[in-house]
Amino acid sequence: MELKAGESILKYNSADQTVTIEGSMRLANLMEYDKVSVFLNDAATQASDKLTLDMTKLNFLNSSGITTLSMFILATKKRQNPKLNILGTALFAWQEKSLKNFNKLWNEVEISIQ
């Protein structure tokens, strides 16, 4: 399963239950991010118990994108399934600065910054 969103690409690998997001995701507003929300929720439905979001190759994410991911985390928290694991990198400041917010939305979200 694959989705192109602006200058970014999302891929879901069912074998390791991982969504990788690469490139620069800076869509104009929440409405444009709807397709990203649908993709993430589809991946969460397909994953059995744990879903990994690998963002180590995501250079940029704007505030509308952070809001979209935050809403996905709240929706997953509500269902209590699957558990979420987020992989990030300290190479990109936005990840070092903002990924920690996701843990404040749901304290069971695991965040690993490489």
Next chain:
Amino acid sequence: MMQEIILGDYDLIPDTIPSEGELHLRVKPIDMVTYWRRCGAVANFIANFYRNPQDEIYHLNENLISTTFNELIENAAKYSTKRDSDIDISLKLYNTILKMEVENICSQKHMEAFQKSMEKIIDSDNDELDNFYLNKIEAKHAGDKDSGIGLLMLKKDYSLQLSAKITPIEGEVYRVSVHAYYNMSVE
């Protein structure tokens, strides 16, 4: 006519102090909203302009500078009242401090929403900003499609010092100027 409004420490480094380097750009909102990727392209260009990996005094965090300008430019593009008005963008360097500025023209409705949000962001400490963020996300989860979290994120996550000036121009049209100060020596 409404008087000029200052939010936060707007003249932390006044324009009368000569900078050690400056970059000024002017773009049109119509260009930004027609091809949205241009907001990011301009932000990336500015962040790359002062890049110098060999510099021993400071290491400019390109990702942080690009993210900051992208948020400020996206807001200016979204809320500019006339598509043929100007968005003025500048970056000034003072030793280890970067002064980032974006100006645009907006309507009274957007000016009032901006003022309310900016006052809350400037007056809040980190715990209050965390709650502000959580409340905004909860509200959006419940269907609210309104104001974003860009400025909130710049203060809360990036510890940037934010300030703004609102100047009435004519009728119900206002110039909004946002300053974001980034101290590279704190990184």
